Amino acid sequence: MEYILKNGIVYDPTNNVNGDKKDVMIKDGKIVDNVSSDAKVLDVTDKLVMAAGVDVHSHIAGPKLCLGRLYRPEDSRAGVVAKTDITRAETGFSIPSCSATGYRYSRMGYGTVTEAAVPPLEAKHTHEEIMAIPNIDVSPLALFGNNWFVLQFVKENDLEGLAAFVSSWLKISRCYGMKVVNPCGSEAWGWGQNVHGIDDPAPYWGVTGGEVVRALTKVNEMLGLPHSMHVHPNDLGHPGNYPTTIATLDVVKDIEKNPNVLRDQTIHCTHLQFHSYGGTSWRDAKSGAEPVADYINKNKHVTCDVGQVTFDETTTMTADAPMEYDLYKLTGLKWANKDIELETASGLIPVIYSPKSPVSTLQWAIGLELFLLIKDPWQVVLTTDSPNAGPFIRYPRIISWLMSSDRRTEMIENKEVHNWASKRTSLPTLDRVYDWNDIAITTRSAPAKILGLEKRGHLGIGANADVAVYDIEPENFDATKASNAAVVEDVLTRAAYTIKDGEVVVKDGKIVKIVPSRHMWTNVTGFEQQEKKVLEDIMPMFNRYYTVKFENYKVFDHYIDPAIEFTIDASK
Amino acid sequence: MTYVDKPTVSNVVKFDDPKVKKVKKITVMLNTGTDIYQGACKKRGSTLKDEYRKVAGVAYMDPKDMARLAVGNWESVKVKSDWGEVICYAAHSRDAPHEGMIFIPKGPWANVVVSPETYCCNDPTYKGIEATVEKSDKEVLLMADLMRSVYRKYTKNEKNVDELPSLGEMPVFTKK
Amino acid sequence: MVYEEPVTDYDHIVENCTCAFCGSNCDDLDYLVKGNHVVAVRHACRLGASKIMEDEDQRLKVPMMRDENGELQEVDWDTALDAAAELIANAVRPLFYGWSETSIECMKKGLELTEYVGAVIDNQATICHGPTVQAVQNVGYPLMSLGEVKNRADMVVYTGSNPMNAHPRHLARYSVFPRGWFRQRGRFDRTLVTWDPKFSDTAKMSDIWVPFEENGDYAFCNAIRAVLKGKELKEDVISGIPKQDIIDLTEAMKNVEFGALFFGLGLTHTLSKQRNIDIAIGLVQDLNAYTKWVLLPMRGHFNVNGFNIFMAYQMGFPYGVDFCRGYPRYMIGETTTVDLLNREEPDVFMVIAADPGAHFPGGANMHLANIPVIQIDIHWGPSTELADIVLPGTFIGVETAGTSYRMDSVPIHMKSAINPPETCREDEWIVNELYERVKKIKEEAK
């Protein structure tokens, strides 16, 4: 099938196309420079055209999500939609059912989403859910930061072994990259404890978070994985945690980037908002965004996503289990927890972010500060750490805030938000606004580059034909006007067209076609010998302390159908 | 294939114990649930067999209660509750003593006397049911016969279902 | 039981098979295969072994339908499937019950059929751990994978559960006996506690037995929580347990390094049902203020938890989901099987991989005598005596591979070791056939 999108206003930062009126041509699922005469013409004259969105960090599939859906029927009830001839029934607001997840991302013009936390023991579950999610390709990241084998290798300072372990565990769990969450803290949670800062060792192991992040980042570059170290630092959500955050980023500063990778960074810090707090307690908490943004402005080896608070009743879920228990002690709302043998832990709890609450407002303002203080949009990506700071369906609302400082001022001055926004942060003084090009960078081009996806996030020749068209005319529309914020949100919530691999899956905000999501995973080659040896070495420990047989541990091919394999040669 | 013809139970019922007063009927609290004999037999699929009525059609009782009723291991008793009555074997409970409490493993026999009431909690009342137990001279029915006499799905117009010939211990169906 | 010589006459061994019995999903079973038969099983408990060494006499091998005299007659697959599809297509309140002893792959087809015809779909949780799920939804769910207990736990509590009878390898493989990373002496490094009115086979081997009175669970946990909050107990005896014992037990639970609470149907089936679990969960949450505590329900079937997980990720609700209005609806007591049967609402009942005839109260089963019943199963059981159409499935984990979820939600791919009988069909195939045939009938009606 061939398409030609005619006369759209195209934003394609990767290829320096900045709001030019041009046609986009599609053939066999790719962007091409010409099509035959029988190409189908889609007239998108003067409409906003971008590559399909890419989400660098979201929680959409796996055990945590499922636990959330299982124990929050009141949330499932909040998003019930009846089946149609094309779509299946939807449920859920903050933790939508699998089909709802695919439909909602697709309606927003997104085509690729990263599932940010996969415990290898339950990777089959994650892949089962990805099979149930339509219309978006998913790049799952496996959890390594509290894995006993990793702690062992780090303790023995055996990087060779660690690299082999990582490459074989990526194969076993069929994951795209590495994720580290509260390194050593989740292991401490195995005893109901936590660690504080990057130099606080995990009980028994005597290994620190800093050592784990450094070792795994070295390994990541040694192997040349497409994506970098993806870290959720220690001390999430604690007032005064920003020094820990900066220390975590700095501990890998001197590590050489692998020459063969597309990305510029060696470390990606996720949901930075939760890690940029000043003060010593919630009583005197204040923004720590400035020092953190300042560090990032000075250091190109770092990228981040924000985890913007959206003022919703949502569900927090993270492998940072001790933090979730702290939240439980604060709010008393129903607390769930799931510890996973030899690998990780996780916790869940419903949260209500209210604009009337000082803390919620502070978190909201810090998120926006980071967007506005980090100068290079290629270093900062739009996320809500969905659903932790808010459900992903709120991305368009965040964009409306970024594009209009008038709207932000309005919210502060009309007391739509608590006065901590002005008392505890610098937000009121920031009048920077994002234009459509910046939006295209922070929602498409940058996340694709950070993930090391050369065929996504742009509209150059040969790129995947993942395209989004929005029913708005950038040239005749002033997104900076406060009164237009609602329009921006509305229009970006329902794409005029979403095209996935050259097929129209959304038209006028409605799902018109279902395509299966593909499982993206990284296959490291050229390391087979080391992998074989490492497996032999660790097998006794595996057999004794896991409760499943190794043969039944791995993810079989039929759980990742259809798949996209990213083969990299580690020997290069 | 190795399996038991009936569960192993101790046999220390003292019928001549002067302290126990003989009665015709006792009131008990009935509990149901799984037990390993029932589980093994059911999941193997041997539900038509005599073994199944021995492992599921049995009321495990406290020996004192058995003495009161003058009923020995593998003799028949009638268990009656607000929801029905069923004949099952009496047997010495491995978990005794628990006077005034009987246990019938889950299965078609227990189903006759447990309560379907869920109290709007989807789960029926399988435990803590008030029931009476008395000695009976009737034989415990095999599963197929029990299902036929309790639910009468295909014998609605039969006058006297219990007088029909037994369906036996093997599947009954006509082959092509 | 007579002694039998070990089986030596077999062709080959299939290793690391997964047991298709209880929620422990032991995946270390070795099947000894001769011809196309499993002639012996290694590592399985008495329950697992007996299921895998099935009773051939009662294996359902051919499709059957009732004739005018109500007797089952062998028919060919097309006849049986068409008749079943006809019933489902014309039903106003169809109910599809079971699923806990088949694969996730089969459930996927089942849910599509359910959604298409607007039926109610429900599983065995509705008569076992449904109240647990409700309690979890009310107050939360601090759980763990079983290896956490094996590697860390120094106190293990079983309440309202008798694993020695229902999950015989649970203590041996996961919780009490195995040597863990931090518990190298196994059993000697752990305190085993049983709370149960009965001196059950598990209580008999415990270090501490707390025989609270029948229906006393709620008040007992409430008292422990009060003690945790530093309250002086009023009564001398609570739920049949002396005041001092409760205080001592509370102290002991506060002072372990890692405690695990496992609970079973003894809690979900007694007077205050889901509230027993509700408060037990609250207790474990409280204990986490002092030390590490986790809990886990002892799920009965090898995929009963799998169905709840599958439904949660597909439709946002764990069980008892009603699609009659085109969207999923989950309302305890309204969209759940036993309540619907008590109300005599369903007009067609399909049971797959379950046995209501053996496990539903007679009062509920009475309605199955009034309506058409379609059975998909591998053995002739009590439900067959109430079934109008019988469709013989295959044995997951022995004859057919499939995905299941252990009681602690660890997904396991159960491989197959032998071929199914030629005349049987895989559950997944049967349900998909029904879906296709129902669709055909409905489309033609349009």
Place this chain on the structure above:
Amino acid sequence: MFRLKTITLTLKKFSSIALEFEELIPDTVYNWNKEDFENYQVPVGNSRFPLTNYFDIEVEGDAEGPEDVKMILEGDMGRVKYIGYRMTDGEIIVNGDADLQAGAEMIGGSLKINGNAESYVGREMRGGNIEVMGNVKEYCGTSYIGEWRGMSGGVIKVHGNAGKQLADCMSGGEIYIGGNCDILAGIHMTKGYIEIGGDVTRWPGGQMKNGTIVIKGKLSYLLEGFDPEGVFVDPEVDGKQLAGKYIKYKGDVGVNGKGSLWLDAEKNRNLL
């Protein structure tokens, strides 16, 4: 001027598969005439059938809004669910029993049931009045499963007995039970007022954080989580004047609860 539209639905055929009535509330039908009702298809299981299959329909007078509507349901509504669901105004009278979810999520107006009602009467009710002349089953005035914010407003009066777990997670409003009440009334409650005229079996106020429960009859089992705070004569409770001697308890301490439980002192002498 005073307007009133009287809609009378008289049951002529009982369906064992429940009818769902959430679309037939004053808010939606105030401007319907007889024909509209006759053309209406009511949800039954996975289908819809003409309302006339089940009911004789009479419509008198006219209305400008729900407030002008009086709906009378004649006969056994034991298989008619969601009567008065989310109604905001007007009046519904059931002359017979009512099925599940009567007055669920009700916002305003009044619902009177001259018979017994099934479970979930007034679930998550926010306003208005429900009166049941007979008994109610489980979960009267409760929350939705998993939802920690339950009934938040309005008044439920039951002249008969109430089943188990009355007003789970209640967070506002008032409930009056004339007769007896089964286990765990006001469990998880955080706010609101429950008054029970008759006897109570077990454990009222389990895990309650706040709110008030008054029991005028005999209580069989009190939880350890409740601390006595003395005996009061003719106390005023939540602005209501109670007659006689009452023992006051605070609880549930298990959850650091500040709820108050008032027991009639005469009927519960054993606790004095």
